[in-house]
Amino acid sequence: MMSDQRKPSIVGISGNIKRPSKTRVLIETVLGRIHETYGIEGAPYDLLDAPELGAVWDLSNIKGRLADLIAAIENADVLVIGSPVYKGSYTGLFKHLFDLVGYDRLAGTPVILTATGGGERHALVVEHQLRPLFGFFAAHTMGTAIYVSDADFADGQVTSQAALKRVDCAVAELRPWLGEAHLASSRPATAGS
Numbered sequence: 001m002m003s004d005q006r007k008p009s010i011v012g013i014s015g016n017i018k019r020p021s022k023t024r025v026l027i028e029t030v031l032g033r034i035h036e037t038y039g040i041e042g043a044p045y046d047l048l049d050a051p052e053l054g055a056v057w058d059l060s061n062i063k064g065r066l067a068d069l070i071a072a073i074e075n076a077d078v079l080v081i082g083s084p085v086y087k088g089s090y091t092g093l094f095k096h097l098f099d100l101v102g103y104d105r106l107a108g109t110p111v112i113l114t115a116t117g118g119g120e121r122h123a124l125v126v127e128h129q130l131r132p133l134f135g136f137f138a139a140h141t142m143g144t145a146i147y148v149s150d151a152d153f154a155d156g157q158v159t160s161q162a163a164l165k166r167v168d169c170a171v172a173e174l175r176p177w178l179g180e181a182h183l184a185s186s187r188p189a190t191a192g193s
């Protein structure tokens with residue numbers, strides 16, 4: 001829960017392993033709508049931002065950009081996460097990243113769940129794979145999850161009105177954490193207190 005005057009940290013994590021990436025575009029689309037709705041900018045990352053991923057053997061000694069990425073996830077006030085569907089689930093490297101996140105560091109964190117896939121067959125990956133993973137962390141996943149397939153993209157953008165409507169629904173569900181009333185009521189009564 002946000003309880004000070006600093007700007008909430010909104011972090012997007014995309015499980016793509018190559019660029020350009022539809023999943024990253026989807027994450028950026030959600031972050032853009034959060035910015036338009038609440039006036040708060042988010043920071044998008046993908047797995048290429050942490051080249052150390054996949055070569056970590058000593059969990060007590062994680063360094064470099066991967067350490068920064070894990071810190072950004074663990075300290076986020078809001079997470080927007082997504083993965084391409086690979087073989088009916090999130091990518092292996094996406095799971096590897098979250099294997100490195102402290103088991104108790106996302107408790108109560110509001111999370112928007114997203115995924116992209118080639119077709120509609122694996123649309124329930126958001127419910128059957130992603131939601132249980134964030135359930136493990138006791139995170140607060142938004143009820144509306146967003147799955148977008150290849151047919152919902154054109155010219156590198158999400159163009160499906162149905163998909164964009166789901167984005168708006170999920171973003172609206174963040175209101176208890178990011179809405180004006182909450183932000184105003186969470187400000188300290190006196191400066192410096």
Ligand SMILES: Cc1cc2nc3c(=O)[nH]c(=O)nc-3n(C[C@H](O)[C@H](O)[C@H](O)COP(=O)(O)O)c2cc1C
Nearest residue numbers: 016021022023084085086087088116117118119122
């Ligand atoms: C190795 C591999 C496995 C895939 N498996 C599935 C799958 O099981 N179901 C599906 O709908 N799409 C599957 N796809 C398609 C991708 O999920 C889809 O193209 C996705 O939008 C790519 O996201 P990206 O551009 O962020 O990498 C697979 C693609 C690859 C490369």
